[in-house]
Amino acid sequence: MPEKTATTKNARVFFALWPNVATRSRLFKISKQLPDNQGRLIGAENLHLTLCFIGEIDQMQLQVFTRAAEDVISEPFALALDRLGYFARTRVLWLGSDHTPAALLALVKNLNKTLRHCGYKSETRPFKPHVTLMRKARPLATLPDFKPVSWNIIGFVLAQSLLQQTGVCYRILKEYKFAC
Numbered sequence: 443m444p445e446k447t448a449t450t451k452n453a454r455v456f457f458a459l460w461p462n463v464a465t466r467s468r469l470f471k472i473s474k475q476l477p478d479n480q481g482r483l484i485g486a487e488n489l490h491l492t493l494c495f496i497g498e499i500d501q502m503q504l505q506v507f508t509r510a511a512e513d514v515i516s517e518p519f520a521l522a523l524d525r526l527g528y529f530a531r532t533r534v535l536w537l538g539s540d541h542t543p544a545a546l547l548a549l550v551k552n553l554n555k556t557l558r559h560c561g562y563k564s565e566t567r568p569f570k571p572h573v574t575l576m577r578k579a580r581p582l583a584t585l586p587d588f589k590p591v592s593w594n595i596i597g598f599v600l601a602q603s604l605l606q607q608t609g610v611c612y613r614i615l616k617e618y619k620f621a622c
């Protein structure tokens with residue numbers, strides 16, 4: 443029998459802000475207020491905000507990145523999710539913020555910098571913080587009113603993306619908590 447190649451052990455991973463149960467349910471409440479748009483609503487359990495998308499890496503790289511992210515520091519901060527928007531290119535309806543907190547920008551910058559030192563080729567496009575609520579969405583003529591969500595950010599996670607028959611699901615590989 444041939445030996446398993448490194449490729450078979452590759453993982454598709456990303457760093458993200460991961461809502462707790464209460465925040466997740468508030469976010470999903472907003473999703474449910476969206477008009478029927480023939481798009482695909484993201485399940486409550488899959489809602490998140492990507493900080494840094496890594497993509498497919500082997501177990502060795504995964505170990506290095508997992509460890510390196512422990513050096514990324516931040517203070518807890520609040521993120522107000524108060525704005526609905528639409529990315530026409532990817533047909534994504536999203537929830538974001540009118541004012542991205544400086545702490546969030548600093549966190550992403552630090553994360554990218556730390557990972558770059560370990561060989562990560564960081565994203566060149568500007569960071570647009572958002573929680574994807576619906577995919578394959580059509581643009582909405584009017585956006586519904588909704589109650590903004592104040593999300594207390596006390597850390598971030600490394601998540602693995604797994605493609606299953608029922609669609610994508612995510613597995614938390616590691617949680618990183620900010621020192622208070």
Ligand code: ATP
Pocket residue numbers: 454456491492495565574577603609610
């Ligand atoms: P699917 O691709 O099955 O529709 P998904 O996009 O949620 O599901 P992934 O493609 O594994 O799953 O992506 C995981 C996260 O990383 C998502 O938040 C996705 O928007 C984000 N992401 C994926 N590709 C990129 C990329 N090239 N640049 C930035 N973020 C990305």
Ligand code: MG
Pocket residue numbers: none
């Ligand atoms: Mg994707």
